[in-house]
Amino acid sequence: MTESDPLGRALTDAACREPLGPALTGAAPPDRAALPDVSARAASAGLLDVAYAELDSAVGRLLLAATPRGLVRVAWVDFSGEDAVLAALAEKVSPRVLAAPRRLDEPRRELEEYLAGGRRRFELALDWRLVRGFGRRVLEATAQVPYGSVSTYKQVAREAGNERASRAAGNALGANPLPIVVPCHRILHSTGGLGGYTGGLERKRMLLQIESGQATLGA
Amino acid sequence: MTLPPFQKLIDAHGPDVHRLLVASVGRLDADDCYQETWLAALRAYPRLRDSSNLRSWILTVASRKAIDHVRRGRRQAIPVGEAPERAGPAAAAPVDDGNLWGLVRALPPKQRNALALRFVLDAGYDEISAVMGTSEPAARRNVHEGLKRLRTEYRR
Numbered sequence: 453m454t455e456s457d458p459l460g461r462a463l464t465d466a467a468c469r470e471p472l473g474p475a476l477t478g479a480a481p482p483d484r485a486a487l488p489d490v491s492a493r494a495a496s497a498g499l500l501d502v503a504y505a506e507l508d509s510a511v512g513r514l515l516l517a518a519t520p521r522g523l524v525r526v527a528w529v530d531f532s533g534e535d536a537v538l539a540a541l542a543e544k545v546s547p548r549v550l551a552a553p554r555r556l557d558e559p560r561r562e563l564e565e566y567l568a569g570g571r572r573r574f575e576l577a578l579d580w581r582l583v584r585g586f587g588r589r590v591l592e593a594t595a596q597v598p599y600g601s602v603s604t605y606k607q608v609a610r611e612a613g614n615e616r617a618s619r620a621a622g623n624a625l626g627a628n629p630l631p632i633v634v635p636c637h638r639i640l641h642s643t644g645g646l647g648g649y650t651g652g653l654e655r656k657r658m659l660l661q662i663e664s665g666q667a668t669l670g671a
Numbered sequence: 672m673t674l675p676p677f678q679k680l681i682d683a684h685g686p687d688v689h690r691l692l693v694a695s696v697g698r699l700d701a702d703d704c705y706q707e708t709w710l711a712a713l714r715a716y717p718r719l720r721d722s723s724n725l726r727s728w729i730l731t732v733a734s735r736k737a738i739d740h741v742r743r744g745r746r747q748a749i750p751v752g753e754a755p756e757r758a759g760p761a762a763a764a765p766v767d768d769g770n771l772w773g774l775v776r777a778l779p780p781k782q783r784n785a786l787a788l789r790f791v792l793d794a795g796y797d798e799i800s801a802v803m804g805t806s807e808p809a810a811r812r813n814v815h816e817g818l819k820r821l822r823t824e825y826r827r
Contacts, residue, residue, distance in 0.1 A: 457818065459818055459821060459822055462771055463771055463772070463790040463791075464790045464791070464793075466770070466771040467772060487685050487705065488706050490706055490710065490713070493706055494709075494710060494713055497710060499713045499714055504678075538678070539673070539675065542673070542674060542675060542677075543673050546717060547674035547676060547716055547717055548717065549676035549677050549678055550678050
């Protein structure tokens with residue numbers, strides 16, 4: 453009955469005509485930006501477990517995610533995929549994952565400064581919960597390698613407590629949830645080879661160039 | 672059970688939730704109800720047991736917010752001495768002549784909610800009954816009673 457009801461049609465038509473805002477008329481495509489933001493109130497209610505934002509950086513698009521404890525994830529969007537990274541955060545940290553760019557302002561600023569060659573160390577609170585055990589010790593040893601210098605898989609394996617586990621150290625570095633900030637790009641093969649890099653060897657090379665002061669980003 | 676990142680729900684259903692709320696509570700109060708809806712959903716989300724129909728779940732949360740909002744507004748409005756069917760929060764907003772949705776917002780909350788689901792979101796009676804937690808015949812009744820009342824108002 454209602455499908456052919458003229459009053460029903462009038463209701464649908466009126467809903468499209470009414471000044472419901474740009475997101476709401478049938479004519480305009482839904483515009484996320486026109487809808488009220490939920491993340492600020494979620495944060496003050498203690499319900500924002502994972503805030504994330506994307507950053508178009510000089511070395512490619514990055515996804516940044518933080519918990520109330522600190523930065524928990526940096527990901528190369530083209531390598532890891534936004535959906536996969538967010539799904540993993542929902543599973544491993546909390547499904548309360550919200551886009552909240554303002555909450556990533558500080559990491560974004562420090563990363564931009566670093567990539568421009570103007571920052572030698574990060575002063576960010578880090579949330580290490582995505583790594584544990586040997587892998588975490590490897591990454592903690594990696595975090596101690598100073599700006600502009602390099603180390604080897606063997607060396608960080610030794611510092612993590614098992615000198616013979618350089619292959620496992622390589623795996624841990626490949627799974628680094630906080631690339632750039634935890635500088636896994638500073639770890640090379642003992643033979644002098646570049647080794648591997650999640651995000652692509654070209655990026656490893658670029659990051660090392662930035663730190664040697666030879667970067668020509670944007671050129 | 673793995674739940675999708677909450678932002679995916681907002682991206683997928685935010686526009687429909689907002690449209691539903693604009694129709695049920697009016698433009699002025701829709702933004703606040705919209706945030707209340709998502710906050711309530713966010714609070715409950717990690718404990719959600721069945722993620723097979725997240726759209727229906729979030730529309731249920733929105734419908735409850737809208738119905739609560741209307742009832743609260745009416746209770747508060749009674750001392751002002753307005754007729755109850757004109758005293759919803761939305762009725763405070765200027766209503767143009769021939770503003771059909773202004774009339775809808777003077778209907779009982781369940782009827783207005785059912786009409787909004789039916790004619791703004793194009794929901795079928797199965798979805799309306801799932802969202803409102805009623806039987807399908809009750810969903811039909813809510814829509815038809817709403818239309819019936821509206822028809823007498825509209826002709827004036």
